[in-house]
Each structure stands twice: as structure tokens, then as C-alpha cells.
Amino acid sequence: MGCLNDYSFGDTMKIDYINGLKTDKIFGRSKYQWEIVKRYENVELNIIEYEHIANILKRKFNIKPSKSVAFKKENTKNNAYDYNKVFNFVVDMIKEIFERIDQYSYNWIIKKHVTNENVKHITSQEYAYLLKSIEMKNTILTCYDLIPWIYDRNRSKMWKNIIKGLKNADIIITISEFSKEELVKHLNYPEKQIKIVYPAVDHSIYCKNRDKRILSKLDIANDQKIVLYVGSETPRQNVPILIKAFSELKKRIPNVKLVKIGESQSSDGREKVLKLINDFNIQDDVIFAGYISEEDMPKWYNAADVLVYPCEYAGFGLPPLEAMACGTPVITSNTTSLPEVVGDAGIMINPQDIELMADMMYKVLTDSELSEELSKKGIERSKRFNWDNAAKLTQEVYNSFN
Known part of the structure; x- marks a missing residue:
């Protein structure tokens, strides 16, 4: 979501927007934040992101991305995806090492760029570990779900730190009544400090227009x-x-x-x-x-x-x-x-x-x-779900700190 930096909406309220990994892809969580942010009024965002170390290394050593193969039907054939379990294990290990380096560096980026008096909005539970290692006042954390913790039974050190960090947030924004109930049930987080802001659709784009x-x-x-x-x-x-x-x-x-x-x-x-x-x-x-x-x-x-x-x-x-x-x-x-x-x-x-x-x-x-x-x-x-309402509710959470 590096393109978020193009947006600064007035100077009424300044938010340290702790947005994690910089990406240009718009889907799921990034779509949720993108659609809300572009509808803010009188909010100035200090967007704090990091670049994946793998991307930095690719640029440094001039490694070109492989050509996209997304639209080739033959890619469903088994020989197009000849997975090797040992290879996948090695790839996963390298990925985990890179992620740990990213997490360590993001801690230092946050310490350097947050402003004490600003409201801090951590935009995903993935970065809740920051609230375990860094003392921050006036914190909002968006938690979409607890899937790794509840469904996958992930008890890694990383997820234990995420759970501890979630408990340190002043307010948690979540995206459904179900997710709110999960936070209360599994974290014993105070219900009154959880705000629901539903995802939505842009009805000017997502509308009926049947065409094959x-x-x-x-x-x-x-x-x-x-x-x-x-x-x-x-x-x-x-x-x-x-x-x-x-x-x-x-x-x-x-x-x-x-x-x-x-x-x-x-x-x-x-x-x-x-x-x-x-x-x-x-x-x-x-x-x-x-x-x-x-x-x-x-x-x-x-x-x-x-x-x-x-x-x-x-x-x-x-x-x-x-x-x-x-x-x-x-x-x-x-x-x-x-x-x-x-x-x-x-x-x-x-x-x-x-x-x-x-x-x-x-x-x-x-x-x-x-x-x-x-x-x-x-x-x-x-029609019950619209982004204007989501942006309004999020700003109300911000204003609650005034």
C-alpha cells in the first residue's frame, strides 16, 4: 500500500498510521484500509511502512521477476506445478528468516517515526507484536481475525507476542460481531473497548453489469x-x-x-x-x-x-x-x-x-x-455495507482520543 502516501487529509488530527509491509496489490486487508483512508476528512496520516528485505535484495542484485503465468490454462496441469517437499521446506525456512529480519527492522522504524502525542493506528493484528516491545500511548489496532491462533492453533513465539500485544491496545477495531466475540472469548479483552467497522463495497464499481x-x-x-x-x-x-x-x-x-x-x-x-x-x-x-x-x-x-x-x-x-x-x-x-x-x-x-x-x-x-x-x-x-460509513466510524474512534 505504498500509494497511500499520496493521501493527506487536512490537519485537524494527526495519526501515526502503522501500516506494515508496503505493497501495491489491493485485496483483502489492504483493500479495507485503502477504501477507508481515501474517504477520511480532516485527518493527516503519518504513514509508517517497511519494504520487504527480499524486494530490497532483488533490487540490489538486479533480480528480475519471472513473467506472469496467471492466465495460462495449462498451468493447472500437474507438470506445471511440480512441487518438491524438500524445496518447499527450504523456501519456507528462508521466508521465515526474512520475516524475522523484517520484524526486527520494523521495530526500529516505528521507534524512529512515531510521534508521542499522535494517535497510533496499527492496521493489522500481524503487527500487534509492536505493542509488546514498544510502549505507545493512544493506540488503536485493527484485528480482522484470530485465525492462526484459534483455527490453526499456532503457538509460535511470534503469535504469542501478537496476542500479548493485542491485549495492550487501547481500542481494537474489528470487522464483524463474530470477530468481536472471539476477541472477548479468547483474549478476555474488554468488550467496551472493541469497535466494529464492517468492510464494504464501492457500489459505483461493484454493481450488476452481466458480461462474459x-x-x-x-x-x-x-x-x-x-x-x-x-x-x-x-x-x-x-x-x-x-x-x-x-x-x-x-x-x-x-x-x-x-x-x-x-x-x-x-x-x-x-x-x-x-x-x-x-x-x-x-x-x-x-x-x-x-x-x-x-x-x-x-x-x-x-x-x-x-x-x-x-x-x-x-x-x-x-x-x-x-x-x-x-x-x-x-x-x-x-x-x-x-x-x-x-x-x-x-x-x-x-x-x-x-x-x-x-x-x-x-x-x-x-x-x-x-x-x-x-x-x-x-x-x-x-447496500447495508458501504465504505463511507466505515470511514465515518473509524474517524469516530480516532476522535474518541480527543
């Missing part, structure tokens, strides 16, 4: 039915369950493709998914699009006939909301925060029920009346 032309980027014919999944391949996302349900769907609807948008974030997850795809012989029907720009995301939602989001544990669930805003029917899990987002505007299922998932996909793709009903309900439901 963008499918040509993946060499998909316009007459194909499209099941869309947006997210990673980490275990909680249940992508293997989706693959199994999709293979059942293919037996009933031959002209259907599954398009998966988003980076893997898990080499083991990708390996399992690719094995399933080969086992079911659907290599030509499951297509990995990789990272998609913010500009193109509404086009993909509008090209899809249904979004399936089988996530088992979510702090909020932005893809279902964005899909609903575009009038795309949604099938999602009946767990954690997702009912809070989708309400009665989507189909809620047990994310482990393969047969039910396949049945619901078939029903949406073949019942035009149901599809249209879900489309209308989704659009109406999505």
Missing part, C-alpha cells in the same frame, strides 16, 4: 457456465471440498468451468488441489487465474453464474459481499461470520457437505427463477 467477455482472457467460451471461487488454498478455505463437489457437478452439467481467483498462499494446499484435479480428470475445467487487479474483479463477478465460498472460518468474507453487489448468486458456509454478511440473500450450507454443495450449484445453474431471486436479494443486502 472477460472470459476470453482464460480462453473460456461465452456459452460455458462459470462457478467462481475467490480466495486462497489454505486449509480453512475448503478448496478440496469444492473440487470434489465440482467434479460431481460436471457429471450433470458438462459445459461448466471452475475459475479460481487469488494467490495460493499454501504450497501444500496447491499440491493437494492439483492432485484432486488430476484424480477426477478435470484438468481442463478448473482454471487458476492468480491475482486479479481491482479494476477487473467486478468483471469476473459479473461473468460468473455463481460464487461458491466454502470457507470454514472467516473474520468477515469479502468475496460473497462483492459477488452480491454484482448480482451474482452466492453459495457459502453457514459458519462463523458468513451468515452475518450474507443473511438470507445467499444459500448457506455445511462447508463439509460435498453432495449438498454439488446439489446447490446445480440448482442455481439450472433454475433461472432461483438465480434471479438470489441476485435481487444479494444486491439489496449488499
